[in-house]
Amino acid sequence: MTALWSRFSKRWLIIAQVLIILVAATATALIPIFDERSFNLQRITFFLLWYAILASSWNIIGGYAGQISFGHAAFLGMGAYVTGILWSQAKWSPLLTLPIAGLVAAAYGVIVGVPTLRLRGPYFAIATIGVGEATRLFFTNFDDIFGVTLTKGVTGISLGGGSMPTIDPVTVHYATIALFVVTMLTTLWIRGGRFGLGLFAINMDRDAAETAGVPTARLQVLALAVSAFFAGSAGALYAMRQQFLDPASMFGFDKSIALVLMPVVGGLGTVWGPVFGALLYFPVQDQLTRVVSDPYLPSLLYGVLLIVIVMFEPLGIAGLLGRSTKYARALVRPKDGEA
Amino acid sequence: MTGGEPILIGRGVTKRFGGLVAVNGVDLEVNEREIFGLIGPNGAGKTTLFRLLSGVYAPSGGTITLRGRPIGGRSAHAINAMGIATTHQIVRPFVDMTVEKNVLVGVLYGRSGLRGSAADAEVDRILELTELAPHRNTLGRSLTLARRKRLEVARGLGTKPEVLLLDEVAAGLNPTESARIVELIRRIRDSGVSIVMVEHVMKAIMSLSDRIMVMDLGRKIALGTPSEIANDPAVIKAYLGERAVAS
Amino acid sequence: MRLIEALISALLVAGLYATMSYGLALIYGVMKIINLANAGVMMLAAFTTFYLWQSFGLDPLLSIVVTAPLFFLVGALIERLFVRRVLGEKPVISLLLLFGILLVMQQGASFAFHGGDVRSVRPAYVQEVIHLGDVTIAWTRLAVFVAGVIILVGLEIFLRRTFLGRAIRALAQDRDACRLAGIDAQRVSMIAFGLGSALAGVAGSLLTLVFAFDPVTPFSVLQLKSFTIIVLGGLESIPGVAVASFVLAAAENLTVTLSKPQLENLVSFVLLVLVLVVMPGGLAALIRRRRLA
Numbered sequence: 001m002t003a004l005w006s007r008f009s010k011r012w013l014i015i016a017q018v019l020i021i022l023v024a025a026t027a028t029a030l031i032p033i034f035d036e037r038s039f040n041l042q043r044i045t046f047f048l049l050w051y052a053i054l055a056s057s058w059n060i061i062g063g064y065a066g067q068i069s070f071g072h073a074a075f076l077g078m079g080a081y082v083t084g085i086l087w088s089q090a091k092w093s094p095l096l097t098l099p100i101a102g103l104v105a106a107a108y109g110v111i112v113g114v115p116t117l118r119l120r121g122p123y124f125a126i127a128t129i130g131v132g133e134a135t136r137l138f139f140t141n142f143d144d145i146f147g148v149t150l151t152k153g154v155t156g157i158s159l160g161g162g163s164m165p166t167i168d169p170v171t172v173h174y175a176t177i178a179l180f181v182v183t184m185l186t187t188l189w190i191r192g193g194r195f196g197l198g199l200f201a202i203n204m205d206r207d208a209a210e211t212a213g214v215p216t217a218r219l220q221v222l223a224l225a226v227s228a229f230f231a232g233s234a235g236a237l238y239a240m241r242q243q244f245l246d247p248a249s250m251f252g253f254d255k256s257i258a259l260v261l262m263p264v265v266g267g268l269g270t271v272w273g274p275v276f277g278a279l280l281y282f283p284v285q286d287q288l289t290r291v292v293s294d295p296y297l298p299s300l301l302y303g304v305l306l307i308v309i310v311m312f313e314p315l316g317i318a319g320l321l322g323r324s325t326k327y328a329r330a331l332v333r334p335k336d337g338e339a
Numbered sequence: 340m341t342g343g344e345p346i347l348i349g350r351g352v353t354k355r356f357g358g359l360v361a362v363n364g365v366d367l368e369v370n371e372r373e374i375f376g377l378i379g380p381n382g383a384g385k386t387t388l389f390r391l392l393s394g395v396y397a398p399s400g401g402t403i404t405l406r407g408r409p410i411g412g413r414s415a416h417a418i419n420a421m422g423i424a425t426t427h428q429i430v431r432p433f434v435d436m437t438v439e440k441n442v443l444v445g446v447l448y449g450r451s452g453l454r455g456s457a458a459d460a461e462v463d464r465i466l467e468l469t470e471l472a473p474h475r476n477t478l479g480r481s482l483t484l485a486r487r488k489r490l491e492v493a494r495g496l497g498t499k500p501e502v503l504l505l506d507e508v509a510a511g512l513n514p515t516e517s518a519r520i521v522e523l524i525r526r527i528r529d530s531g532v533s534i535v536m537v538e539h540v541m542k543a544i545m546s547l548s549d550r551i552m553v554m555d556l557g558r559k560i561a562l563g564t565p566s567e568i569a570n571d572p573a574v575i576k577a578y579l580g581e582r583a584v585a586s
Numbered sequence: 587m588r589l590i591e592a593l594i595s596a597l598l599v600a601g602l603y604a605t606m607s608y609g610l611a612l613i614y615g616v617m618k619i620i621n622l623a624n625a626g627v628m629m630l631a632a633f634t635t636f637y638l639w640q641s642f643g644l645d646p647l648l649s650i651v652v653t654a655p656l657f658f659l660v661g662a663l664i665e666r667l668f669v670r671r672v673l674g675e676k677p678v679i680s681l682l683l684l685f686g687i688l689l690v691m692q693q694g695a696s697f698a699f700h701g702g703d704v705r706s707v708r709p710a711y712v713q714e715v716i717h718l719g720d721v722t723i724a725w726t727r728l729a730v731f732v733a734g735v736i737i738l739v740g741l742e743i744f745l746r747r748t749f750l751g752r753a754i755r756a757l758a759q760d761r762d763a764c765r766l767a768g769i770d771a772q773r774v775s776m777i778a779f780g781l782g783s784a785l786a787g788v789a790g791s792l793l794t795l796v797f798a799f800d801p802v803t804p805f806s807v808l809q810l811k812s813f814t815i816i817v818l819g820g821l822e823s824i825p826g827v828a829v830a831s832f833v834l835a836a837a838e839n840l841t842v843t844l845s846k847p848q849l850e851n852l853v854s855f856v857l858l859v860l861v862l863v864v865m866p867g868g869l870a871a872l873i874r875r876r877r878l879a
Contacts, residue, residue, distance in 0.1 A: 066678050070685070115862040121821060122620045123862060125681055126813045130855045133810060137852065194447045194454070201433050201444045203676060208431040211393075213419040213448035213498045253802075257689065264682055296696035303689030310683045311671060 014192060017271065021184045025177050032170045042173055046241055047282050049180045050234055055262035055274030055281075056187050057230035062260070063269035064196055065223040066203030067117065068125045071132025072231055072259045074112075075105040077250035079232025081139055083239040084157055085150055093165045095175060098236040105232020106225040113224040118217040120206060136251035156246025159239060172240045179237060183230050184271075190226070191271050199223055203269070254299065258285070261302050265309055267318025276317040343371035346406050346533060347392070347423075347502050353400035354387050361387040363557040364401065369502065374524065374534045376548030376565075378541075380577065384557040386506075389537050393425040393504050394418035405502065420450060424500035428507040430487040432479030432494075439475040441490055442466060445497025462497070468530070469493040469523060485516040489523065496527065503527065505536040509543040521547055545569070553577070591721050592843045596835040598723070601731035602796065603831035604738060606789035607812040608824065609782030615758035615822030616778040617673070622684035623664065624786050625809035626691030627657050631790025632799050633695060636705045639794075646707050646794045647733055653787040661783020665776045673775075695801035706798035726795040737788055741781075742824070754778050758822060807851055814858040820870025829869055833857075 028045050054076065062068050079101035086097040112131050116124040142151040151157060160166055190196040201209040202216045210216050239245055249255075262281045267273025288298045313319045345368040354362040362384045369375045379385045390396045391403060397412040404410065405421055413421070424445075433441050442465050446458045453461050466472040469489045474482065482490060488508055495503055505524070509517045521543050528534055538544040544551065545565045553561040553568060555577040561568055568574055606628060613621045631653045638644040638652060664687060672679045714725040745751035753774050757764050765771055797804050815834055819826025838853045861868060 062678070066676055068678055068681050068685075115859070115866075119862070119866045122677065122681065123817065123866075126620065126817060127858065127862060129813065130810055130858050133806075134852070134855045141848075197440065197444055198448060200436065203678075204433040204435055205431050207415075208427070208433065209444070210415040211419060211425050211427070212445045212494050213416050213424075213450075214444065215416045215448075260682070260685065268678070294697060296693045296701055299689060300693035300697055303686050303693055306686030306689065307668065307683060310679055310686060311668065314675065314679060 010192075014188070017188055018185070021181055021188075025181050028177050029174065032173055039169065042169060044282075046173065046176055046237075047286075048278060049176050050237060050241075051258070051262060051278035051282050052275045053176075053180055053183045053230055053234045053237075054259060055266065055278045056183050057227045057234065058259050059263040059269065059274045060187060060190065060227040060230075061220075061224045063263055063273070064190065064199040064203065065220050066199075066269075067220060067224070068260070069128045069224075069227075070125060070256060070260065071128035071130070071135070072227075073251050073255040074128075074132045074135035075109060075228040075231035076235040076238075076255065076259075077135060077139060077247070078108050078228075079105045079235030080239045080245055080250055081142075081151065081235075082232070083236040084159055084245045087159055087239070088157055088164055089150060091164055094159075094167050094236070094240045095171065098175065098179075098233055101236035102229040102233035105235065106229040108232075109224040109228030110221055113221040117220040117224065132251065132256060136247050139251070140247045151245075154247060156244060156249075158244050160243040167240050169241070172237065175240070176237050179230070179233055184275075186226065186230070187274075188271050190223075195219070195222075200269075257299055257302055261306060264306060265316050267316040268314065270315065270318040273316055273318040280317070343373075345370050347403070347535070349392075349401065349403045351401035352388065352391060352398050352403060354384075354391055354396055355399045360557050362391065362398075365554070365557075365559050367552060367559070367562075369533050369535055370549075371533055372528060372531060373549045374528050374536065374547050376544040376551035377535060377537045377554070378544060378551060379554035382556075383554040385537050385554050387557075388554065389504060389506060389535070392535060393423065416448075419498055419500075422450060422499075422501035423504060424449075424495035424498045424502070425504045426488075426491040426495050426506055426508060428510070430484070430491045432482065432487050432490050434478065434480035436479055437476050438471050438479065438482070438486075438490055438493075439466070441479055442471075442493050442497045445494040446499075449498025449500075451497075451499040465493050465496050468526060469496070470519070485512050485520070488512065488520065492520075492523065492527070496532070500532060502533045502535060505534060505538075507538060508536065509538055509540040512540075517543055588843055592839040593836060594721055594723065595727070596839040597832060598727040598731040599835040599839070600828075600832040601734035602789060602792055603811060603815060603835055604828050605734040605785060605792060606808060607815040607819075607827050607831060608738060608741065609785035609789075610812055611816050611819065611822050611824055611827045612754070612785070613779055613782040614816065615824075616754060617669070617775050618677075619669065619673075619680045619684070620813075621779075621782060622681065622809075623687040623691065624782070624812065625805040626688045627660065627783050627786040628790035628793070628808065629695060629799070629801055629805045630660075630691060631657055631787040632794050632805075633699060633705070633801075634787075635791040635794045636707055639707050639709070645709055646791055647729055649791050650733065650737075650788050653791045654784045657787030657790075658780040658784035660787075662776050662780035664783070665779035669779065670772065670775070692801055692805075699801060702800055704798050704800050705794075707794040709795075712795070730792045730795055733792055734788075737785070738828070741785070745824070750774070750777065754781075807854075810851075810858075811854045814854040814861070816868075817858060818861045818868050820868035823868070823870035826868060826870045 028049065031041055031045055058069060058072050082101040082104045083094055083097040086092045086100065087094045112127060113124070116127040139151055140153055143149055143153055198209070198214045198219050201212065201214055202220060206216055235250070258281060262277030263274040264277070265280060266275065266277025285298065292298060309316050315322065347369040349365060349367040352362055352365045353360065365388060377385045377389065387396065391398050394410055394413055394415055402409055402411065405423060408421060410418055410421060410423065433444065439462060442462045443458065446453055446461050451461060466475055469492060471486065471489055471493055474486060479490065492505070492508065509520055512520065517540060524534060524547055536544065548565055550563060551565055551568045552559055553574050560577055561571045561574045563571065610621055610624050613619060634653055634656065635646050635649045638649045639646060668683055668687065669680060672683055711725050716723045716725060716728065745755055753769050754777070756769060757771060757774050761771060799805070811834060815827055815830040818830035818833060834854060834857060837857055838850050841849050841853050865871065
């Protein structure tokens with residue numbers, strides 16, 4: 001009887017969460033209609049959703065599968081440059097390049113993941129530190145390596161000018177909302193299903209998962225590919241929105257910090273934690289860089305925050321909410337006991 | 340005898356570690372619906388043989404086949420997919436998952452191919468069988484040792500094995516708990532699963548096993564029913580001789 | 587001749603590489619944790635050395651006497667106050683924690699010491715060279731190498747001959763067995779973390795003679811190199827670290843000699859990938875496999 005009830009309520013929880021995602025999407029979709037002239041609200045919406053997509057994508061490999069990526073900016077940047085190059089050189093419509101950017105980033109994830117994730121131990125985390133740096137060097141020296149003028153090294157490339165196809169900000173706005181919805185539905189689906197259960201088992205005890213029949217290496221590589229796909233697609237959105245790409249903004253140290261910080265602060269391994277993290281991170285970062293003149297102080301504070309969260313509330317904001325009320329707990333941890 | 344056709348067959352199974360021969364040319368046949376006991380003094384090679392059967396080690400010589408298919412050199416999940424499930428001597432439940440989810444991992448990733456509500460029903464069936472149903476929502480980390488051991492068996496059963504390998508499943512349990520797990524193992528056999536068990540608790544293995552293989556110094560020294568084994572001079576010399584009172 | 591020069595130069599660099607990587611291997615061996623804060627400790631030690639030299643004229647080689655015990659304490663405190671509390675958790679948690687500690691060290695130093703300002707320590711002998719036949723060796727590089735070797739030999743003797751050292755090695759092999767044998771795993775872990783940090787501190791002092799530095803460079807690159815070294819060495823193998831340090835240094839030197847200098851930092855990354863693909867488990871696993879076969 002209790003089992004039946006828990007299955008019934010589980011279904012309602014999923015429906016409720018899908019509704020929340022759709023309401024958020026509808027609300028943000030209305031913004032360009034009421035806010036045609038003030039682009040500030042659109043800018044804020046873009047970055048909130050964009051950071052939420054990135055944090056959720058990191059959470060799939062870092063939170064669900066338990067493999068920390070310190071170089072996730074590599075996948076983000078890979079996607080951004082794929083769009084940048086196809087748009088500026090092949091004159092493709094940038095919107096068409098978005099799925100290609102995601103797929104290239106996913107393929108890159110598989111290349112990184114296959115050798116590192118089949119090994120037990122912290123090999124993946126170590127490798128991602130190298131991958132992040134190597135990808136930055138690759139795009140900085142891209143023109144030198146191939147003897148072409150595509151990425152223009154540290155100077156960066158401007159997009160959308162000259163003979164390139166143009167894209168208007170409202171289209172980018174809707175594309176961002178669409179990617180946000182797809183990302184959230186995907187993490188929700190992974191979290192509730194067989195795939196997520198396998199990832200959580202690996203996260204807790206890889207050897208035990210293996211003897212229970214879970215193909216651990218394959219599942220982790222798949223998780224990384226999905227994660228990199230969304231990070232790469234987010235990179236494509238960035239290229240469309242900013243119409244400018246350089247290694248510093250794509251691969252900067254602040255990006256690497258943000259990508260780890262948001263899901264951890266929000267709640268590692270939960271569906272909504274990364275979104276909470278993004279909702280908190282972007283406004284704080286936006287204001288801090290305005291108020292504080294010292295460029296290092298924000299990162300110093302983020303470091304302290306990371307230590308405090310990990311030591312006292314490893315589930316972050318989601319964990320705090322989960323303690324406060326039953327309903328919040330249900331939303332944060334739809335499957336009691338996990339995470 | 341409840342045994343049927345032999346399904347797990349080892350021929351000349353050998354495992355060397357450097358110069359040491361831990362298992363030396365052992366032949367064995369485990370039949371369908373049989374409880375096959377594996378005993379021997381410390382260092383006899385029974386744990387090594389067990390790990391060869393579960394695929395942790397690849398044999399240095401000889402072959403092990405399950406229904407004619409060789410299992411040597413495959414990864415643990417691939418061996419599981421062939422139909423051999425293993426429980427660990429040191430139990431390892433997924434500590435932050437409920438009992439129910441622990442078993443569900445086995446069901447969803449095992450050979451049953453069940454999904455959705457059919458998988459949930461299978462979990463229910465296994466929880467009833469292993470008497471864990473009242474604890475279905477308890478986290479792995481808060482179970483007692485006896486329940487953890489049963490959970491380990493339940494998770495293995497979830498993968499729908501043909502052969503279940505049990506490593507010291509009664510060790511560390513008190514007589515009541517031990518008797519319960521003996522009953523459970525019998526029920527599992529009756530449901531059609533072959534069982535290979537390594538055990539130090541002699542009472543458990545003597546009362547449960549259909550046949551027992553005795554190892555010493557890496558070799559098979561005897562094979563037979565519990566009563567045959569108990570009266571075998573070679574066994575008494577090598578094993579029971581050291582400990583005059585076995586149980 | 588250029589080849590011999592490159593190999594000698596590689597050997598000298600390897601001394602520093604080994605010093606900065608031993609601590610990582612030691613801590614991983616005992617606690618199965620990658621100490622991401624290693625580069626942060628190195629950086630703080632470099633700044634300590636710089637200020638000791640600037641304020642008191644203390645030679646960087648002598649400042650080891652200060653930095654080694656100081657960062658032993660820092661490391662032991664990090665273990666006691668932070669790492670110990672998350673040891674039972676998933677590995678993810680300790681990695682995130684140490685990443686946080688690295689951030690605090692690095693960004694705190696940037697905040698306190700005005701970020702981009704580059705420091706260098708230049709004692710009187712900095713320009714001196716030694717001629718061995720045709721080969722010219724910078725005095726500072728030789729001094730760094732010798733100091734590194736002395737400390738590592740000392741560490742090896744400590745690990746093999748003293749009770750505490752043996753306890754550390756035993757803990758690295760089998761944590762459960764040690765608990766049964768009555769070794770205080772917590773205390774030994776704390777000491778191992780302290781020792782690992784002290785080694786990073788020594789490396790930080792030594793590298794001031796060879797590199798100019800700010801809170802980030804060259805430490806983030808060195809961090810990647812030390813990770814490459816321990817992966818190549820087999821994560822927790824102390825002799826593996828020594829060999830791997832030389833292999834990396836030689837590969838870098840040959841790359842610089844035979845091709846472009848800009849590629850130097852790419853070498854460690856390429857090597858890291860090669861090791862992961864071709865011989866997972868590193869040199870230690872390779873040696874073990876030979877012995878077993």
